[in-house]
Structures are given as C-alpha cells and as structure tokens.
Amino acid sequence: MSTVTAFDTVDVRFETSALLDGSDAMNPDPDYSAAYLRLSTDAADGHEGHAFVFTIGRGNDVQVAAIEAVAERVVGRDLEADLADLGGFWRELVHDSQLRWLGPEKGVMHMAIGAVVNAYWDLKAKRAGLPLWQLLGRMTPEELVALVDFRYLTDALTPEEALDILRAAEPGRAAREAELLASGYPGYTTTPGWLGYSDDKLRRLAREAVDDGFAQIKLKVGDRLEDDLRRLAIARDEVGPGIRIAVDANQRWDRDQAVEWIRALEPFDLAWVEEPTSPDDILAHAAIADAVAPVPIATGEHGMNRVLFKQLLQARAASIVQIDATRVAGVNENVAILLLAAKFGVRVCPHAGGVGLCEAVQHFSMFDFVAVSGSMEGRMIEYTTHLHEHMVAPAVVEGGRYRAPLSPGNGMEMRAESLRDHRVTSW
Amino acid sequence: MSTVTAFDTVDVRFETSALLDGSDAMNPDPDYSAAYLRLSTDAADGHEGHAFVFTIGRGNDVQVAAIEAVAERVVGRDLEADLADLGGFWRELVHDSQLRWLGPEKGVMHMAIGAVVNAYWDLKAKRAGLPLWQLLGRMTPEELVALVDFRYLTDALTPEEALDILRAAEPGRAAREAELLASGYPGYTTTPGWLGYSDDKLRRLAREAVDDGFAQIKLKVGDRLEDDLRRLAIARDEVGPGIRIAVDANQRWDRDQAVEWIRALEPFDLAWVEEPTSPDDILAHAAIADAVAPVPIATGEHGMNRVLFKQLLQARAASIVQIDATRVAGVNENVAILLLAAKFGVRVCPHAGGVGLCEAVQHFSMFDFVAVSGSMEGRMIEYTTHLHEHMVAPAVVEGGRYRAPLSPGNGMEMRAESLRDHRVTSW
Structure with a gap:
C-alpha cells in the first residue's frame, strides 16, 4: 500500500492583461492564473499527481486555500484503494457533509475538489503509462459508469442508459x-x-x-x-x-x-x-x-x-x-x-x-x-x-x-x- | 469623508455535531460556524460594520480567506459615497472582472461578497440608528430599486415593474x-x-x-x-x-x-x-x-x-x-x-x-x-x-x-x- 504523503500548492499568475489577450465583453483584463496542486506519494514509482484550477487573476489565492482544505483530507489515505475506485473517492469528497454547504457542488469549493480529483487521475494515468484519453478510452463500460454519480441525474440518464451508450460505442x-x-x-x-x-x-x-x-x-x-x-x-x-x-x-x-x-x-x-x-x-x-x-x-x-x-x-x-x-x-x-x-x-x-x-x-x-x-x-x-x-x-x-x-x-x-x-x- | 480603515476576520465554530442538533438527511453532523467579518472606520461615530457567512464546519477557513480577499478591496474607499450608493457598490464587487470567474455569482466568493455588503449595511443602519428592516422599510421606492442589479432579471422583472410593486405598497x-x-x-x-x-x-x-x-x-x-x-x-x-x-x-x-x-x-x-x-x-x-x-x-x-x-x-x-x-x-x-x-x-x-x-x-x-x-x-x-x-x-x-x-x-x-x-x- 502507498499513500499520498504531502501536497504543494502554487499561486501562479501570468500578466496577460497587459497584452489584452483574452479580453472580452465581461473580462476586459484577465491575468491568466492557476491555483496549482502537486500530490506526492511514497510509492516506489516516484510519480506525482498534478492538477490546477484555472482563474483569471484576483482570488487565485482563495482558490489555492480551497484546494489546500481538500488536499489535507487525502493525505495518508490508501492510494491504491482510491485509484481503484475513483467513483467512490469522488462521492466521498463531493458529498462531504460539511464542505458541501459551501456550494453545494459549485464555485470555489467544487473546483477545488476537481483539482484533487484530477491530480488523482494524473497519478492513475502515469502509473498506467497512458495519456488520460487513452486510459479512459480503454476502461470497460462498467468501469466508466462506476465513475459517475447519478444522484440528480436519473430523470435524464440512468446507469443502465449510460451503460447502453458506452456498449454501443465499444465496437470500433x-x-x-x-x-x-x-x-x-x-x-x-x-x-x-x-x-x-x-x-x-x-x-x-x-x-x-x-x-x-x-x-x-x-x-x-x-x-x-x-x-x-x-x-x-x-x-x-x-x-x-x-x-x-x-x-x-x-x-x-x-x-x-x-x-x-x-x-x-x-x-x-x-x-x-x-x-x-x-x-x-x-x-x-x-x-x-x-x-x-x-x-x-x-x-x-x-x-x-x-x-x-x-x-x-x-x-x-x-x-x-x-x-x-x-x-x-x-x-x-x-x-x-x-x-x-x-x-x-x-x-x-x-x-x-x-x-x-x-x-x-x-x-x-x-x-x-x-x-x-x-x-x-x-x-x-x-x-x-x-x-x-x-x-x-x-x-x-x-x-x-x-x-x-x-x-x-x-x-x-x-x-x-x-x-x-x-x-x-x-x- | 471617512473610510474603512481595517478589517478583522474570525473563524468561529460551535461543536454542535456532538448534540445532533441540526442533523438531517444530508447533513448528519454539522458544526455550526461563521466566517466572521468586522469593518473598522475612521469616522468619529465609532461604529463598526459586522457580518458573517454561516457554514457548518469544515471549509469555514476557506470562507474566511474569501472574505479577506474581498474586504481588502474596500479598505481606503470613500465610505460616505459607498453608503450613499450601495447599489453601485454591489455591482462593483459582484461584477469585478477577475473575481467573478470564481463563481460567477455563486459559492464561496459570492457569499464572501455578501459578507462585505452586509457589513456595509450594518454600518449604514447603525449610522441611521435603525434596525435594518426599518432602514429599508423607510427608503423610497426609487432608492430601493436602485439597490437591485436587474442584469439577467429583465425577462421576469423590470425596474419599472419593481417600482410599481413598491409604490403599490407605499400606502400603509x-x-x-x-x-x-x-x-x-x-x-x-x-x-x-x-x-x-x-x-x-x-x-x-x-x-x-x-x-x-x-x-x-x-x-x-x-x-x-x-x-x-x-x-x-x-x-x-x-x-x-x-x-x-x-x-x-x-x-x-x-x-x-x-x-x-x-x-x-x-x-x-x-x-x-x-x-x-x-x-x-x-x-x-x-x-x-x-x-x-x-x-x-x-x-x-x-x-x-x-x-x-x-x-x-x-x-x-x-x-x-x-x-x-x-x-x-x-x-x-x-x-x-x-x-x-x-x-x-x-x-x-x-x-x-x-x-x-x-x-x-x-x-x-x-x-x-x-x-x-x-x-x-x-x-x-x-x-x-x-x-x-x-x-x-x-x-x-x-x-x-x-x-x-x-x-x-x-x-x-x-x-x-x-x-x-x-x-x-x-x-
């Protein structure tokens, strides 16, 4: 068994507003930024999990603080168990009974959970030696359906329907x-x-x-x-x-x-x-x-x-x-x-x-x-x-x-x- | 002219989960908490503006960080001008071109803006010597309409219709x-x-x-x-x-x-x-x-x-x-x-x-x-x-x-x- 042993965050910002790159009717002066996360593990493979939340400047520090609040909760967990059940991992973070009050499922806290989840996927893909698209594209329909939380979705899409969609795309x-x-x-x-x-x-x-x-x-x-x-x-x-x-x-x-x-x-x-x-x-x-x-x-x-x-x-x-x-x-x-x-x-x-x-x-x-x-x-x-x-x-x-x-x-x-x-x- | 000269925040939490007070189907163990804000001014009246965002525990520190990010932006502003135009003040904070990326208009950052706005209202009400409900209840329909940002509302409610509603309620x-x-x-x-x-x-x-x-x-x-x-x-x-x-x-x-x-x-x-x-x-x-x-x-x-x-x-x-x-x-x-x-x-x-x-x-x-x-x-x-x-x-x-x-x-x-x-x- 290995665990996530530590994490680093970085508040990284690029002064794009000076060039008017990225200017639009609502965002006249974006400074493209990232609230960046790196997870370290004690596994022998030496892989790190990287991810970020993109922002456009001010508030990037708040996004970093939110990522830290979520990342703290994964240090010490059984990494193999989590990587084998990223659907369960997602549900546990998103439905954390106290954190969800800050959304629920929206805004800074939801994006922070996204960063941690994405860093786990980075680790999983690196361990598999595959880019994410290939890793996902080679999972079975059943494995893919297990990633999805169908809470609040079943009036539009049930697990069975999702399975049908994925099975129909298996040939080819x-x-x-x-x-x-x-x-x-x-x-x-x-x-x-x-x-x-x-x-x-x-x-x-x-x-x-x-x-x-x-x-x-x-x-x-x-x-x-x-x-x-x-x-x-x-x-x-x-x-x-x-x-x-x-x-x-x-x-x-x-x-x-x-x-x-x-x-x-x-x-x-x-x-x-x-x-x-x-x-x-x-x-x-x-x-x-x-x-x-x-x-x-x-x-x-x-x-x-x-x-x-x-x-x-x-x-x-x-x-x-x-x-x-x-x-x-x-x-x-x-x-x-x-x-x-x-x-x-x-x-x-x-x-x-x-x-x-x-x-x-x-x-x-x-x-x-x-x-x-x-x-x-x-x-x-x-x-x-x-x-x-x-x-x-x-x-x-x-x-x-x-x-x-x-x-x-x-x-x-x-x-x-x-x-x-x-x-x-x-x- | 006076200004907001400083602010304090407090991460305050009450261990309510031990009593099962507040337990429900989605929130089995809330620790009622507040990300608390106090604004100080250099006005002779000595009034402070107080407000908070209510949370149920974990993540209250992130909510505090967000409030600080917003509060930093109001220190040094002309307080009388802002208190006289809280509609304009609201728009300026909510439509900040960089901060809005973190919502827009939802979650941790939106609630943080709410805390700062509410602290301003606290100051305004204290200066008027009135509880908020009376302060609002004595404003003219025109003043009340000016508080509201009608962006994204006009397909359901126009400023004119809002004015009609408020004028109809003036008698009595x-x-x-x-x-x-x-x-x-x-x-x-x-x-x-x-x-x-x-x-x-x-x-x-x-x-x-x-x-x-x-x-x-x-x-x-x-x-x-x-x-x-x-x-x-x-x-x-x-x-x-x-x-x-x-x-x-x-x-x-x-x-x-x-x-x-x-x-x-x-x-x-x-x-x-x-x-x-x-x-x-x-x-x-x-x-x-x-x-x-x-x-x-x-x-x-x-x-x-x-x-x-x-x-x-x-x-x-x-x-x-x-x-x-x-x-x-x-x-x-x-x-x-x-x-x-x-x-x-x-x-x-x-x-x-x-x-x-x-x-x-x-x-x-x-x-x-x-x-x-x-x-x-x-x-x-x-x-x-x-x-x-x-x-x-x-x-x-x-x-x-x-x-x-x-x-x-x-x-x-x-x-x-x-x-x-x-x-x-x-x-």
Whole structure:
C-alpha cells in the first residue's frame, strides 16, 4: 500500500492583461492564473499527481486555500484503494457533509475538489503509462459508469442508459483510437477575435488562422453592436464563405436583448453564439435558442455542475455543450456530462485557452470520440496560442487539428521553471 | 469623508455535531460556524460594520480567506459615497472582472461578497440608528430599486415593474410598521424535528412547540420512509390537526423518487415539502411541484443567486421561497429576490437556524411586510432555539412570533466573548 504523503500548492499568475489577450465583453483584463496542486506519494514509482484550477487573476489565492482544505483530507489515505475506485473517492469528497454547504457542488469549493480529483487521475494515468484519453478510452463500460454519480441525474440518464451508450460505442474503439493517433482531432481558434484587438490585428490574425488550416474562428462580441457588425464584416471578408465564424458574448446580454442582437448578427452566417446570457439561466437559454433557431446556441464553460448541464440538455437550451477541464469536479463529472450530451445527441466542443486548458481538455474530446459519442461530426476543441510554453507537454495543433497527446498523465503538469518564475508570493 | 480603515476576520465554530442538533438527511453532523467579518472606520461615530457567512464546519477557513480577499478591496474607499450608493457598490464587487470567474455569482466568493455588503449595511443602519428592516422599510421606492442589479432579471422583472410593486405598497407602510412593533411576525419551529432525535424527544419537543405558541413545526425526512411515516404519525398525534407540519428532505431525492416519497407522506397534511432535490434543479422542482400538487414545494436556502430564484418562479417550481441571509450577495440580492417573489405572488418564508441566521433574516421578512408584499398571509420565519446566546441582540420569539428587533444594525453582530471563546486557531 502507498499513500499520498504531502501536497504543494502554487499561486501562479501570468500578466496577460497587459497584452489584452483574452479580453472580452465581461473580462476586459484577465491575468491568466492557476491555483496549482502537486500530490506526492511514497510509492516506489516516484510519480506525482498534478492538477490546477484555472482563474483569471484576483482570488487565485482563495482558490489555492480551497484546494489546500481538500488536499489535507487525502493525505495518508490508501492510494491504491482510491485509484481503484475513483467513483467512490469522488462521492466521498463531493458529498462531504460539511464542505458541501459551501456550494453545494459549485464555485470555489467544487473546483477545488476537481483539482484533487484530477491530480488523482494524473497519478492513475502515469502509473498506467497512458495519456488520460487513452486510459479512459480503454476502461470497460462498467468501469466508466462506476465513475459517475447519478444522484440528480436519473430523470435524464440512468446507469443502465449510460451503460447502453458506452456498449454501443465499444465496437470500433481500437479503430478510432488509431484514427486519432494518425490524424488528430479538429480544433478552432479564438486567437483572432479578442475585443481588445484592432481591426488590422483582427484581419491579420483571421488570415493567419485560415492559413494555419483552421476551418473555424471565433470572435468576441457583445460590447457595442456597431463594433460587432464591423468586425464580423472584416472577418467574413477576410476568411471567405467557406470558413465558419462563431461569436462569443461572454454572458453579456439579458434574454430579450440577446435575441435582438443575435438576429442583427445572423446575416454573417454564425457557426454558433456562445454564452448569450447568465450561464445559470437555463430558461433564458432555451427561450433564446428557440427564438433564433436555426442559429446554434453554445454554453457550458461556466457550467457549474452536471445538474446544470442536465437541465440545459433537457430544455433544449444549447445545441453545443462546452465543457471545461477545471470548472466542475474533475474527470468524473466531465465523463458524466459527456454521457448526458451523448444521450441527448448534442455536440461537445470544449472550452480551452487561458493557461493549460487546451492541454487538459483535449483528453475529454478524444475519449468521447473513442468511447462515448464515437463521432467528430461538428465537434472541435477551442485553441488559442497563449502560454503553452509553460506546460510540460504543450498541446500540438497542426493544420487546424489537435495531435493526440502521448505523454502519460492528464496534461495539466506545468514546467517547474514556470511555476517558480510566475509564482506569486503576496497579493 | 471617512473610510474603512481595517478589517478583522474570525473563524468561529460551535461543536454542535456532538448534540445532533441540526442533523438531517444530508447533513448528519454539522458544526455550526461563521466566517466572521468586522469593518473598522475612521469616522468619529465609532461604529463598526459586522457580518458573517454561516457554514457548518469544515471549509469555514476557506470562507474566511474569501472574505479577506474581498474586504481588502474596500479598505481606503470613500465610505460616505459607498453608503450613499450601495447599489453601485454591489455591482462593483459582484461584477469585478477577475473575481467573478470564481463563481460567477455563486459559492464561496459570492457569499464572501455578501459578507462585505452586509457589513456595509450594518454600518449604514447603525449610522441611521435603525434596525435594518426599518432602514429599508423607510427608503423610497426609487432608492430601493436602485439597490437591485436587474442584469439577467429583465425577462421576469423590470425596474419599472419593481417600482410599481413598491409604490403599490407605499400606502400603509406606517401602519404595518406599527403592527410589527406591536405584535411581531409569525415564526415556525424546526427544533422538534431533527433526524438524530429519538421518538420520545420528538414527541416532547413537538408538544413544547405547541405550548410555546407555534402554529407550525417542521420535521426532517428523507432518510428512511418507514422512519418518516412513524415520526410524522407521532408528531401529528401529538400536535393534533390544527397545527401545520412541514417536512424538509434537504436535497435527498432524485425527481421521481421525490414524487413517490411525497405521495407516501401526503396523508399527514403537509404544510410544505422543502428541498426535495438538488437546489440547482429548477426543472425537477417544477416537475415535482406539478406532480404532487396541491402539496406546496419550498426551496431556496441553498439558492445561489437571483438568477436561480427568478427561474424557480418563472417555472412555478416553488410556491414558497426560502431566502437565506448569508447565501447570496447580501442585502441587495435579497431585496431583488423579495421583489421577484412579489411579482410572482409567491410567499417568502426565510430559512434560519444555525447560528445568527434568525437574527439576520428576520429583517427581510419584516421589510417585506412593510414595503414589498405588504402581507403576512401564509408567511413565517423559521426558528430554532440554538446558539442565540452568542448574538449581541438575540432574536426574541414569544407566543410563536418574532418580536420586531429594535437594535440598530443588521442583527449579525456576535458577542466579543463568543468570538473569543469559539475562535478557531488552526484546523
């Protein structure tokens, strides 16, 4: 038996606000940051479990404090027993009778649980010598179902239905894994479209995106309609009709305003409209989706937990689900959300960018292709060019496609030099 | 001009788990706790602003860290300007572009903002020499509307509609204030019904509740149906048909299980069924409410923000809204929720208990009676007997009614001895 013997946390921040990278209608000045966790064990293999919660600056120290509160609870536990039953481990942390009061299942404390859960998955994948997507993609349907907490889900998805979905995707797993290894998974890029960029920079970056092989770009909108119309015209002019353009309002509108604004942007042939209003507002998303159909509505990067995603799907409030690697309580909850999306036949196009999110979330899309939906149709992973140099195994995107990662682990490990150089000592 | 010059926080915990006070189907062993905040100013009046976030133990230190992160941002600000525009102050804190990533508007960070906002209200009320309910109840409709952030609310409630509701309640304000001062506001008691109590203790406490003048008691349910049926039979037998009995499942059930369970309990003539499932699950609450009608469904003590309450009301998912004094972002957000409830004609029966929650939340019901709904019909405030001795101005309940508090402030100030004696130094 081995145990987690210790943990370290790091408050690491990158001063991205100075460059206006990542600026949008709600987040004008993000400083991409990570509340970082490393678990050490006494096992002879020497593996460490790494994970983080992505934030955009202020409050990253609070996120670190929350991770410490959860990590303290796992020191000394039987690691083999936990790694063999990560479903039970997840339930124990999420349903801790005192900690759950601080959510329940949402916000800082839920994300902190996610970091600990993800660090365990990092250990499990490293021990198996596999990248997370392959580790998950080779688990049996029964093992995968056991990861999911079906509490509050059974009115939309039962364990039996989840098992059926996974069994239906069993034939062809090996062929799809080989396809991923050979040709990767589609990406799209948000790099051209930040609100803080000049028209010239937008035009240049849109051109570069097409030259780089991306079939879709995304523009931030929602601050001033006239700016959005001008920027969309520039982008459409530059990329031509064959490239998809999505827009992202980052929660800027109320329901009726969203409908009006989207109708004004519709002539530009939108691939989707992302986060039109509050991420918590299932009913408004449903009303907007209905009013602007067939323009697809996308949301989920701020989706707090599986209960929120379940309702978005039940209400037909989104036709694209955007999971995030660090918003919910780790791998297990994202497996649950992938199963829900498959049940409702809705595409999953993960949120990425920031720091480390591309590296982390690519595993879920690839696992989904191998073992859940079995499809890449209309699916793609967000990509931005920032800060990959800080990751031990940076995501590789070529010709507009994510190459399947081969390094063992969950993809979240940051370089020791980056942690040291961007560590914050006092805020 | 004066400023907030400093703040103190205290991690204060009471070992209630040893007594099984407060035990329910989801929270078997709560240690009632408070992440406590005190703001000091350089004004000559010497007033301090007090507030707290209620938690049930573990993680209280994380809640303290979050409060500190927010409080740091208000030190040195122009206090008079902020107190004169608490609506603008609220927006500035809640929509801080970096901090909101940690919610947005939910969980630890949102509650931390609530503590700071509530401490400002404490200062404002103390400066006015009025208890919070009277301070709010004497503000003009225009001033009250200015407190509310209507972002994400306008599909259900516009500022104009809010103004209409408040203007309609203006006549009779003085008479209703006098009525409160003369005869208080109805309470109900949860003291008899904790799951950890023996049948004998339940019977004895149910009898005492009736003898004390309460017209409603509440029992925890949801662990084992046979226990619930036996306990309800005991309680109904003891209190007779004239006393209302509500039950509280504390989020224990999935949708279909809730419907089945509630139908089994229905013969006991339930005043309401509280928290049948996940507090985030608007659609399940709506389905349950529809299936078990006319049994009323109540929820809200874990309602994370005004967007959640808006949807519960839009979906007719609850016929009783249970606001909590420290779950949302302070006074302003509870004013918004009271206005939403009034718009939809739904009763508000606040959650209380724990430590300090009775003292804090009574102000909202009384303000609602004076200036919003103008009605006590079917409305009441939860009451439990625990821990009032730690409050500077303990809630007074006599003959089953809350006496209107007279002490200036928001009611959240704890005794210095209690803060000292129950302060936690390391967990």
